[in-house]
Amino acid sequence: METASKYSPQQIENQWYDYWMKHKFFASTPDERTPYTIVIPPPNVTGVLHMGHMLNNTIQDVLIRKARLQGFNACWVPGTDHASIATEAKVVARLKEQGISKSDLSREEFLAHAWEWKNEYGGVILDQLKKLGCSCDWDRTAFTMDPNLSNSVIKVFVDLFNKGLIYRGNRMVNWDPEALTTLSDEEVIYEEKQGLLYYISYQVAGSDQRLTIATTRPETIFGDTAICVHPEDKRFTHLHGKKAIVPLCGREIPIIADAYVDMEFGTGCLKVTPAHDLNDKALGEKHNLEVIDIFNPNATLNSFGMGYEGMDRFDARKKVSKDLEAQNFLVKTEQHLNKVGTSERTKAVIEPRLSDQWFLKMETLAQPALKAVLEDEEIKLFPKKFENTYRHWMENIRDWNISRQLWWGQQIPAYYFGAGREDFVVAENIETALTLAREKSGNSSLTSQDLRQDEDALDTWFSSWLWPMSVFNGILEPDNEEINYYYPTNDLVTGPDIIFFWVARMVVAGYEFRGEKPFSNVYFTGLVRDAQRRKMSKSLGNSPDALKLIEDYGADGVRVGLLLSSAAGNDLMFDEALCQQGKNFANKIWNGFRLIQSWEVADIPQPESAKTAIEWYSALFNKTVLELEDHFSKYRISDALMATYKLLWENYSSWLLELIKPQYQQAVDRTTKTQVIALMENNLRILHPFMPFLSEDIWQQIKERSPEEALIVNHWPEVSPVDQSDLLAGFEWAKQVVSEVRTIRKEKQIAQKEVLDMFVMHPSNPLLYWTAGIEKLANLTPLQLTQSPIEGALSFRVDAYEYFIPIAGAIDLDAEIAKVTEELAYTKGFLTSVEKKLSNDRFVSNAPEAVIALEKKKQSDAIAKIETLEQSLVYLRG
């Protein structure tokens, strides 16, 4: 059957993915083998595949496929994350399109819409991962709001509450006025923004005196409840204990003194707005100030904003500033650069807001997690530099705000039974809650109707921090077979941007709920950027369509393209040209197979050149597999791929196949064909993690295979422990000889098909290696020995060997002399430097023996070469 000369991935990829699925090769169940487990970083259920996912999941698939070949029970658990803020925002937007407002719906109605949305659109991303070739155990696909996973979250909440680690507090939180929810500190991004610093004059009550404060937020004057000065600031001593009148609203507020104020900044007078600034809140508590919250949840002014009620905070700022100016309260404005917190999800400017929230105490929980990474090396981070980041966060950890003012997520299992601040209980279900509430209130006539569950949902990360356990139901049934078998997982592959959100918290949860790490290694990928180093983003439109890329270059091509330049932790400059390189590589392998497949076999003896070539390649393959192991053990996936790439392209295709190729239209001997197919099969084994489709396809074309014999479940090549470095070095030397002949052909414009004679001369020990191969590749008549230089011949040298190719009229004597003279001068200089080193006592006494031996070898080689060159020169000069 004719095989196409171009590899076309499109039809092949779907075919093999279906085949693997049909035979359940991705599925894993506990057995006697050692497990190798990866849990996917669950993408947002609303997500679509982008380049970051492609990179991340390609790496996971490489690891899982390699582990599978190595005989581990490989289990890659896929799934999605309910992503409360992002998903709720999408559902709200969709309802809005339908003319429905969230506020018109009950919680149940809204959740019904959300589930409908999830079932319709959610998980598209998982189907996209299949196109990439990801060999996840799809039967295990989990969702962070699946019943078991949600119940795990509730159980953990109750458990932590009962341990006294969860508390409810009125705290200044990061409020997202767009999403109408709280954000954790980690979800706030500070951006430098050029703004104005407003100088506003306040009248001192009962006098003509005035004082001037500087603020970036004039609209918050309605919430002012004090003016603060530094107690040692001489300029303002006379104001201590007096009152000031807030412009526009005319309220009197105390003037207090506190060392918190920076005398250098602004005017040295600070307006204090306890409801809208974290520091002001602290000041307020210290000085017993009134707290006036002037905003509605959507950051419009409320009734405290008087005439500005209903106005957005930024509009109010302009209006207030204008009005202050009109009434001569505004002294001046100055340009001022300040950092503004914005929401990671909605980009809205965060409003510090006081509210009741649930918090998890982190300090003691963090201790085992810190120790596991930094002291015990139970968990290793790749690259290691992230350990510093991890340590810094863990050592300065703050309590985690785990409540969100959203419906989509696990509802906080706190039940209120009265109006008092402490009138609540926490329980896994309402029945237990009722019992507890009756006890706590002393009122045995309470019914479930009297209980009101907290409206808020838990932070999404409060469910995903359990992911490596909850996907195996290890929280609800801590002793089940699956969790005992698969946990702790092996590798986690994720981005450094979620080291705090997710990685660190999973470690915390692992030790707290299971007394064991969640994974052994964490591999941080870099960010995918475009060729101009810009972050890929939807708004820039510089992110290529992932599925289109797969269509154009094949999944294998894209995988190779992504991996080629992604050293761990380094950002990846994505360039489509890399996918083209991947596609070209696939085609190269394809044609390499096409060649051997086309050979007719005959019962003829194996040529010497083929025999030695196969021995050499086997040795090189062996060595490469060892290198691959080393790269993989350090998570240098890119280097592992490059080693495979060079082995297959440069050595297998360009050297081995050329050496064993039969003459045109002639048959190959049986031994060679059998051996090269075995070598090809080995190639496919190491290629498979990177290019699963192509490798499986060729594997199956080599011969008919039963499903159990599929490449995906075959085995990793075994490595011989025999040292074959002499064999490899010998071949490298032969390659040099061949290259030199090719260079001469090119310089002298001698066609490859023209057969040449060649002589070899060595001053002492003319041993000939690899002659058959050299003769074949350089297209030579049998190599001849000579004791003295050949007249009128072109020459070149490799080590102490000198080669002569007699070509009538081709030689330019002066040029030859110049060439040899130059080579001689260089070699002499080199020898001098080596000898200088060797005659240096301090070098000889300090350097390790191996280094000295090496220098001695350099010395003797150089001496031999100089001898050859000098002899040659004498001859050339006649």
Add this chain to the structure above:
RNA sequence: GGGCCCUUAGCUCAGCUGGUUCAGAGCACCUGCCUUACAAGCAGGGGGUCACUGGUUCGAACCCAGUAGGGCCCACCA
């Protein structure tokens, strides 16, 4: 403001404990080839003051100090 990291060829990066024969790779580039596996290819070639300045050492891309430039993380200065 605090902490961490980086600077090696046109580009993207290796370079491990300081020690091979002018410092490596891939891509790009230049030259010659439509040679019967592959032009998505073959063969050959050019290209680097290892950011800069000093120091330690028999020996420095690598260790130390400083300088310049770039990046990341953390932090409540109105």
